[in-house]
Amino acid sequence: MNFDISDEQKVVSDLARQIFEGHASVERVKYIEREGDGFDRDLWSELAKANLLGLCIPEDDGGSGFGLVELGLILEEQGRRVAPVPVWATLALGALPIAEFGTAAQRAQWLPGVCAGDVVLSAALNERGADDALRPLTTATRTANGWHLKGFKPTVPAAQFAQRVLVTARQDDGRIGVFLLDPTQAGVVVEPVRATNHQPHAHLVIDTVVSAEDRLGGPEGDGEEQIHFILERALVGLCALQLGVCGAAIEQTAAYTSGRLQFSKPLSTFQAVGHQAADAFILTEPMRVTMLQAAWRLMHGLPSRQEVLIAKYWASEGGQKVVHLCQHLHGGMGSDIDYPIHRYFLWGVQIESTLGAGSAQLARIGELIAREGR
Amino acid sequence: MDIGDSVEEAAFRAEARAWLEQHAPHRDPTKRHKQSSTDTEQDVHAQACRDWQRVLYDGGWAGLTWPKRFGGRGGTPWQAAIFGEEQSKFDVATGAFAVAHGMVAPTLMMHGTDEQRGYLDAMLRGDEVWCQLFSEPEAGSDLANIGTRAVLDGGEWIINGQKVWTSGAQHSEFAILLARTDPDAPKHAGITYFILDMNSPGIEVRPLRQITGVAHFNEVFLTDVRIPVANVVGEVNAGWKIAHTTLSNERALIGGGNTAWSIQELIEMARHYGRTNDPVVRQGIAKAHSRAAVLQYMGYRLRTSISRGEMPGVVASTMKLFYARHWAQTTGLALTIQGANGALWGDSALDDGLWQQTFLGQYAVRLGGGTDEIQGNVIGERALGLPREPAADRDLPWRETRGSTR
Ligand SMILES: Cc1cc2nc3c(=O)[nH]c(=O)nc-3n(C[C@H](O)[C@H](O)[C@H](O)COP(=O)(O)OP(=O)(O)OC[C@H]3O[C@@H](n4cnc5c(N)ncnc54)[C@H](O)[C@@H]3O)c2cc1C
Ligand SMILES: Cc1cc2nc3c(=O)[nH]c(=O)nc-3n(C[C@H](O)[C@H](O)[C@H](O)COP(=O)(O)OP(=O)(O)OC[C@H]3O[C@@H](n4cnc5c(N)ncnc54)[C@H](O)[C@@H]3O)c2cc1C
Numbered sequence: 001m002n003f004d005i006s007d008e009q010k011v012v013s014d015l016a017r018q019i020f021e022g023h024a025s026v027e028r029v030k031y032i033e034r035e036g037d038g039f040d041r042d043l044w045s046e047l048a049k050a051n052l053l054g055l056c057i058p059e060d061d062g063g064s065g066f067g068l069v070e071l072g073l074i075l076e077e078q079g080r081r082v083a084p085v086p087v088w089a090t091l092a093l094g095a096l097p098i099a100e101f102g103t104a105a106q107r108a109q110w111l112p113g114v115c116a117g118d119v120v121l122s123a124a125l126n127e128r129g130a131d132d133a134l135r136p137l138t139t140a141t142r143t144a145n146g147w148h149l150k151g152f153k154p155t156v157p158a159a160q161f162a163q164r165v166l167v168t169a170r171q172d173d174g175r176i177g178v179f180l181l182d183p184t185q186a187g188v189v190v191e192p193v194r195a196t197n198h199q200p201h202a203h204l205v206i207d208t209v210v211s212a213e214d215r216l217g218g219p220e221g222d223g224e225e226q227i228h229f230i231l232e233r234a235l236v237g238l239c240a241l242q243l244g245v246c247g248a249a250i251e252q253t254a255a256y257t258s259g260r261l262q263f264s265k266p267l268s269t270f271q272a273v274g275h276q277a278a279d280a281f282i283l284t285e286p287m288r289v290t291m292l293q294a295a296w297r298l299m300h301g302l303p304s305r306q307e308v309l310i311a312k313y314w315a316s317e318g319g320q321k322v323v324h325l326c327q328h329l330h331g332g333m334g335s336d337i338d339y340p341i342h343r344y345f346l347w348g349v350q351i352e353s354t355l356g357a358g359s360a361q362l363a364r365i366g367e368l369i370a371r372e373g374r
Numbered sequence: 375m376d377i378g379d380s381v382e383e384a385a386f387r388a389e390a391r392a393w394l395e396q397h398a399p400h401r402d403p404t405k406r407h408k409q410s411s412t413d414t415e416q417d418v419h420a421q422a423c424r425d426w427q428r429v430l431y432d433g434g435w436a437g438l439t440w441p442k443r444f445g446g447r448g449g450t451p452w453q454a455a456i457f458g459e460e461q462s463k464f465d466v467a468t469g470a471f472a473v474a475h476g477m478v479a480p481t482l483m484m485h486g487t488d489e490q491r492g493y494l495d496a497m498l499r500g501d502e503v504w505c506q507l508f509s510e511p512e513a514g515s516d517l518a519n520i521g522t523r524a525v526l527d528g529g530e531w532i533i534n535g536q537k538v539w540t541s542g543a544q545h546s547e548f549a550i551l552l553a554r555t556d557p558d559a560p561k562h563a564g565i566t567y568f569i570l571d572m573n574s575p576g577i578e579v580r581p582l583r584q585i586t587g588v589a590h591f592n593e594v595f596l597t598d599v600r601i602p603v604a605n606v607v608g609e610v611n612a613g614w615k616i617a618h619t620t621l622s623n624e625r626a627l628i629g630g631g632n633t634a635w636s637i638q639e640l641i642e643m644a645r646h647y648g649r650t651n652d653p654v655v656r657q658g659i660a661k662a663h664s665r666a667a668v669l670q671y672m673g674y675r676l677r678t679s680i681s682r683g684e685m686p687g688v689v690a691s692t693m694k695l696f697y698a699r700h701w702a703q704t705t706g707l708a709l710t711i712q713g714a715n716g717a718l719w720g721d722s723a724l725d726d727g728l729w730q731q732t733f734l735g736q737y738a739v740r741l742g743g744g745t746d747e748i749q750g751n752v753i754g755e756r757a758l759g760l761p762r763e764p765a766a767d768r769d770l771p772w773r774e775t776r777g778s779t780r
Contacts, residue, residue: 264516264775328746336582337585
């Protein structure tokens with residue numbers, strides 16, 4: 001047993017850190033937030049150039065064939081800089097499922113483009129009024145040469161930039177399907193919405209026909225299995241992002257409270273301050289180990305349902321506590337958006353509630369334990 | 375002890391209610407106010423506060439607990455509480471006067487000259503809004519470390535320095551200001567408390583945008599600003615004691631203030647999202663309800679002690695700390711109830727993102743008026759009699775402590 005990342009993985013992590021530190025400075029992030037559309041395309045092409053977008057895509061599809069642990073390391077580094085690029089949506093929600101389940105044509109059409117940085121992907125997992133992504137309310141009705149999709153998908157990440165969105169739907173034959181939808185096609189309304197962390201999201205109003213070739217995995221593809229697969233990657237990806245957000249927020253808080261003097265001494269020498277920072281640190285370590293455990297098991301094809309939920313519980317519950325502590329220890333500075341720490345707070349609370357907050361994960365873990373035992 | 379309405383109190387409530395019915399529009403209890411986020415909306419809000427304050431004044435309801443000789447109604451803290459409860463059912467606001475009525479007025483009544491008490495009437499009439507120029511970049515929790523300088527020049531003080539996090543400075547006619555008048559005295563002994571006319575030359579107000587999306591606090595730069603000697607409150611160099619009066623009233627104001635929401639609104643929201651059967655939501659709302667009850671009862675105790683003429687002390691610190699936690703926990707619950715929609719923002723979210731704004735606004739409550747930790751220190755020292763944390767800089771001349779201060 002070796003519960004640490006390998007030397008090779010360390011290289012990935014270092015490379016990712018170098019790119020994000022070099023291209024997502026505080027000034028740059030601020031600039032994109034103020035002037036841009038929330039998508040830093042320069043950073044995106046740097047990631048592609050460094051081959052980080054293709055890192056976890058199979059070699060046959062133009063990538064380097066690494067796995068989910070490596071993707072987690074990249075996302076952690078992104079979280080550390082709260083960098084405005086759709087890595088999570090494109091890779092965890094789009095590319096990994098296409099690589100796993102896609103037909104040869106689907107893989108050839110989308111994956112090389114992802115590696116090159118030309119393609120943004122996403123998935124529409126939420127539905128209003130349905131907490132359970134496995135029971136979509138969106139419908140898919142068979143037509144002569146395709147599927148008529150109809151439904152409403154709220155808060156789809158990066159939908160306004162995506163070439164394809166993986167849309168989950170209940171078919172008229174009772175099965176579940178996942179469909180590769182072009183959000184720019186007629187019959188799809190993309191309604192950009194504002195999110196707490198100011199990252200691009202959009203609601204999709206769908207009433208359109210996609211061709212039969214756009215069903216993920218072809219006619220035999222098992223939609224339920226696919227949704228499980230996507231959800232697990234999505235959750236672990238969020239955990240990795242949150243780990244980066246929290247890790248960097250704590251470091252910045254440690255530096256800030258050590259540099260700021262009140263009562264003629266550093267804030268950090270008040271034990272009420274030091275202990276809160278230590279609490280934040282103690283909450284971050286469980287986030288790291290549970291995320292690595294879940295990512296590693298998934299990567300090796302081991303049953304991971306509980307591990308994934310446990311990781312997201314810590315990312316939600318621990319993560320929100322950490323960003324609150326860091327925000328609070330910055331005093332008035334935390335409330336001033338000219339100063340960077342507030343972004344960590346906003347990302348932290350956004351990730352907390354995405355795909356279920358802590359209490360929702362606990363409920364799911366409880367159900368699993370009651371059903372399966374442990 | 376008696377904590378229901380007495381016969382007189384019930385009569386007072388009926389009278390207040392009848393008057394409000396005639397003079398104020400009703401508030402839809404299920405709909406919350408959109409918070410003013412743009413500059414124009416904030417101007418409109420400030421003006422609405424002024425207008426309503428004028429109506430209160432003309433109707434004889436302004437300054438409910440103020441003594442009659444200061445233009446008030448001479449009522450009891452209980453009557454103020456009752457009036458506040460009734461008023462909250464109507465679509466009116468008084469927020470712009472929080473500093474003036476809640477902090478400046480009690481300070482001037484206790485320490486001001488007769489001439490300075492002349493300011494009370496204009497703030498009661500709704501003509502003059504006040505702000506608090508206390509915090510500085512290097513003086514937050516360590517407020518006594520302020521470095522803004524005041525130097526006497528004939529009949530005037532000349533002020534130079536910078537203040538920060540000043541709420542509402544852009545709408546204010548007047549400010550209370552702390553400045554250093556004796557840098558060679560220990561830090562608490564060289565501070566003077568001033569009244570400042572915000573229209574004086576040399577004042578520059580620069581808005582800072584807050585995490586809530588609202589630009590309601592500011593940096594204020596003071597360059598050769600002149601203040602007449604008559605505007606010193608209390609004695610020169612004895613401003614710290616006067617600031618104490620203001621700060622303890624600020625705690626009572628925050629801790630005893632009403633929350634911006636009602637438990638009923640949480641219940642309505644849980645219904646809206648079909649989550650009233652979720653045990654996490656049910657227990658969360660029940661806990662919030664029980665905390666609100668605690669705050670209400672503590673408020674009664676606070677008012678009882680004020681009505682005996684006591685300064686709001688440990689009770690106010692306790693309430694402020696409890697209230698800050700209540701605010702944080704309850705607005706967090708509100709976002710939990712919203713589920714995935716909780717992560718939306720602004721006009722994409724329920725009620726134009728008001729709950730998100732209130733959630734982020736918890737830091738104003740947890741930091742303003744002395745942070746959670748400072749309240750904790752106060753409670754440790756005053757309620758439990760724990761020794762004060764040793765501080766090396768306390769008795770040194772302020773000037774000598776400067777080198778080590780960033
Ligand atoms: C079962 C037992 C066996 C012991 N055996 C021995 C022994 O063999 N030899 C020996 O010399 N002593 C022994 N002790 C005593 C023990 O070392 C002291 O009680 C302990 O170090 C606390 O120090 P104190 O008594 O000075 O209390 P204080 O230092 O006054 O502590 C009182 C409280 O304040 C907290 N506290 C104190 N300082 C800090 C700080 N800087 N930061 C945060 N919290 C703080 C403490 O945790 C404690 O809760 C023993 C104690 C116990 C309970
Ligand atoms: C929304 C908002 C509105 C405000 N409006 C006004 C206003 O109108 N006028 C005005 O004058 N000020 C205003 N303030 C300023 C407010 O009073 C200060 O933010 C507060 O006193 C804390 O100071 P600071 O921000 O410098 O934080 P710091 O003092 O630097 O504190 C940073 C952190 O360290 C902790 N800490 C500091 N000292 C200790 C200690 N001794 N022991 C343990 N922990 C400690 C604090 O609790 C905090 O968590 C406002 C602040 C906010 C956020």
